[in-house]
Amino acid sequence: MGVVSPLTLSAAFQATVERHPDRVALRTIDDSERYTWRDYADEVGRVARGLAALGVDRGDTVAMLLTNRPAFHIVDTAALHLGATAVSVYPTLPPEDIAWTINDSGAKVVVTELAKLDSIRAAGVSVPIVLVDGRETGVIPFGDLDGDHDVQRAWRAVAPDDVAVIVYTSGTTGTPKGVELTHAAVLGNTKGLHHAIGTVEGARVVSYLPMAHAAERQLSHYRAMVFGLEVTTCPDSRLMPEYLLAVRPHYFFAPPRMLAKFRAAAVGLDAPILEHFGLDQAVVALTGSAPVPAELTQFWLDAGLPLVEAWGVTECGAFGAFGRPGSYRVGTCGPALPGVELKVADDGEILLRSPWLMRGYRNQPDATAEAIDPDGWLHTGDVGEFDDGHLRIIDRKKEIIINAAGKNMSPAHIEARLKESDQLIGEAVVIGDNRPYNVALVVPDPAVASQLEGDLSRAIVEAMRRANARLARVEQIKRIEILNEPWLPGGDELTPTMKLKRRAIHGKYAVTIDQIYAGGGIGI
Numbered sequence: 001m002g003v004v005s006p007l008t009l010s011a012a013f014q015a016t017v018e019r020h021p022d023r024v025a026l027r028t029i030d031d032s033e034r035y036t037w038r039d040y041a042d043e044v045g046r047v048a049r050g051l052a053a054l055g056v057d058r059g060d061t062v063a064m065l066l067t068n069r070p071a072f073h074i075v076d077t078a079a080l081h082l083g084a085t086a087v088s089v090y091p092t093l094p095p096e097d098i099a100w101t102i103n104d105s106g107a108k109v110v111v112t113e114l115a116k117l118d119s120i121r122a123a124g125v126s127v128p129i130v131l132v133d134g135r136e137t138g139v140i141p142f143g144d145l146d147g148d149h150d151v152q153r154a155w156r157a158v159a160p161d162d163v164a165v166i167v168y169t170s171g172t173t174g175t176p177k178g179v180e181l182t183h184a185a186v187l188g189n190t191k192g193l194h195h196a197i198g199t200v201e202g203a204r205v206v207s208y209l210p211m212a213h214a215a216e217r218q219l220s221h222y223r224a225m226v227f228g229l230e231v232t233t234c235p236d237s238r239l240m241p242e243y244l245l246a247v248r249p250h251y252f253f254a255p256p257r258m259l260a261k262f263r264a265a266a267v268g269l270d271a272p273i274l275e276h277f278g279l280d281q282a283v284v285a286l287t288g289s290a291p292v293p294a295e296l297t298q299f300w301l302d303a304g305l306p307l308v309e310a311w312g313v314t315e316c317g318a319f320g321a322f323g324r325p326g327s328y329r330v331g332t333c334g335p336a337l338p339g340v341e342l343k344v345a346d347d348g349e350i351l352l353r354s355p356w357l358m359r360g361y362r363n364q365p366d367a368t369a370e371a372i373d374p375d376g377w378l379h380t381g382d383v384g385e386f387d388d389g390h391l392r393i394i395d396r397k398k399e400i401i402i403n404a405a406g407k408n409m410s411p412a413h414i415e416a417r418l419k420e421s422d423q424l425i426g427e428a429v430v431i432g433d434n435r436p437y438n439v440a441l442v443v444p445d446p447a448v449a450s451q452l453e454g455d456l457s458r459a460i461v462e463a464m465r466r467a468n469a470r471l472a473r474v475e476q477i478k479r480i481e482i483l484n485e486p487w488l489p490g491g492d493e494l495t496p497t498m499k500l501k502r503r504a505i506h507g508k509y510a511v512t513i514d515q516i517y518a519g520g521g522i523g524i
Helices: 011-021 037-053 072-082 095-105 114-122 150-155 183-197 214-227 238-246 255-265 273-276 294-301 365-371 409-420 445-449 458-466 504-510 510-517
Strands: 024-027 034-035 061-063 085-086 107-112 129-131 163-168 179-183 204-208 230-233 252-254 284-287 307-311 341-344 349-353 377-386 390-397 425-431 438-442 478-480
Touching: 011 037, 011 072, 011 114, 011 150, 011 183, 011 214, 024 037, 037 072, 061 072, 061 095, 061 114, 072 085, 072 095, 072 150, 072 214, 072 230, 085 095, 095 107, 095 114, 095 179, 107 114, 129 478, 150 349, 163 183, 163 214, 179 183, 179 377, 183 214, 204 214, 204 238, 204 252, 204 307, 204 377, 214 230, 214 252, 230 238, 230 307, 238 273, 238 458, 252 510, 255 273, 255 294, 255 445, 294 438, 365 377, 390 409, 409 458, 438 458, 438 510, 458 478, 478 510
Parallel strands: 024 230, 061 085, 061 107, 085 163, 107 129, 204 230, 252 284, 284 307, 438 478
Antiparallel strands: 024 034, 163 179, 341 349, 349 377, 377 390, 425 438
């Protein structure tokens, strides 16, 4: 298959429809919704005309509060065909954050589903609301959208530097910023991925992570529309295991936590591991978005999974470095994608320059100027190093711990060791900034804990001691507190993509942390 040639996403979509009109493009697991590329294009045209009738024009914004479903792809692509900008709102956000996102993006229309309608109403949205799965007073049914707008003329007028999407950062350290990515930026990333890992004609993928996440949008939406992939939508990530078995995808993206859960479930299996999980037809499996223990990737490589790790930030369009199948170096994120320049500053921060950086942060020119220097280098906030051209991530720059003695430490490195020590450790957060020694909050994995025979606290203490044996003396954990309430994606402690909200955790558990340092908790 050739590399990406169209200059806009709408042109790429139309080229795919022309090449593969009868190939399945979108489906649900039970095929209650099933669209060929021709069907998909027909729906995109209808919805684009309907959005135009509601006042959406080139340069405007369409907001979506949707779980993963075919309607997302149709609405997003319809917006692109009008030269409008799409923005996805994380489904788990509270009403005040939904309102902030919709207002900051300047959305002209909000598209949602019945299960999220109350949240939209509680947010006090004052623009038209389109409902994709029912009829309710005061909202517009999805099936009623239509009009007489010339969509052919509209999509042909879209330019490569038009903003295709605003992706709001997950907000691990404060108010999210709206990253503006142009058609050219998105397609540049798509082209880079194709060079790195290739593309199987008509490959199957499952869309299950929030579409407000840049990586999921790239892998199961933009990449699909460019290369004609078949997307099965999964509305709840907890259902992912059954979707893998039903679809047996060619490409699969899993955060490290999911791979760890699968590994825990693989213990004692008689059946071939990959076949048991529905991963036996994977051409490339990808992990990233959080620190990945080397032992975890090695386990899956030994099991035969063609796994690679990748790294990127939303501001560069999703990915900046990508492991290459067949030459992946465990513990690294691979070399830079074609067209991407990477270097490490004197303080260890990773700097990135490429033609497909963000246009800027929505409504925040000062923050944009702070992120991208006059020479075009994006200051990513990640700390890393190179291993013979392969990028290794150490931690977030702002999250480095400096203890009371002035010693710099990476909490992500320490936390990775804690989680590697036993599958019982679901989440772990290290505290030690400006403190005399390190302590940790530990959340057991509920599934593993339920099968444990023996004392939970003792098992966790033993795991901490094993981890300490692999850490430098200054990094070792002296005391812990075991928290028995699970941390859920999109909750107080984790972003929807399962990154730690360190600032929120430190605030929520401030009293607990002080008590640990006062001699509470459990000594290790």
